[in-house]
Amino acid sequence: MSIYVGNLSYEVTSDDLSEVFAEYGTVSRVQVPMDRETGKMRGFAFVEMASEAEEAAAIAALDGAEWMGRDLKVNKAKPREDNNKRSSGGGGGWGDKDRSSRRY
Numbered sequence: 001m002s003i004y005v006g007n008l009s010y011e012v013t014s015d016d017l018s019e020v021f022a023e024y025g026t027v028s029r030v031q032v033p034m035d036r037e038t039g040k041m042r043g044f045a046f047v048e049m050a051s052e053a054e055e056a057a058a059i060a061a062l063d064g065a066e067w068m069g070r071d072l073k074v075n076k077a078k079p080r081e082d083n084n085k086r087s088s089g090g091g092g093g094w095g096d097k098d099r100s101s102r103r104y
Contacts, residue, residue, distance in 0.1 A: 003055055005062075006044040006073035014045070021047050024061060025054025046077055 005017065014030040021027045029048040032041055049055045055076075063074040 001048070001052055001055055002077040003047045003049070003059060004044065004073075004075055004077040005047055007070050008041070008043050008045060008072070009068035009070050010041050010043060012041065012045070012068060017045055017047055020062070020067065021049065021058050024049070024058035026050035 003021075012032070014032050017030045017032070018027045021030075026049060027047060028050055029046075031046040033044065033046075034040065035042050047058070049058060059074050059076065062072055065072050065074075
């Protein structure tokens, strides 16, 4: 299981996250995705802990907590979808008949 941590300050490092989550148990891994074009942090991260009980404690304590001037969004990470499943299969969308269900 992995924890999604969102609404992070762009100044946060993986070491910062490890330190905060270590208060709730053993941190196994921290992944901080970077933007391909700018090389800067994207504002979210994933944290893995040694047990589900530790992850649950961290989620309960940190979701909504203010850290580095931001209110954290912390929850169980959803499994990554395959790129083929994310595609709608349609063209550019201009020919879609059912536009009424789209929201922008």
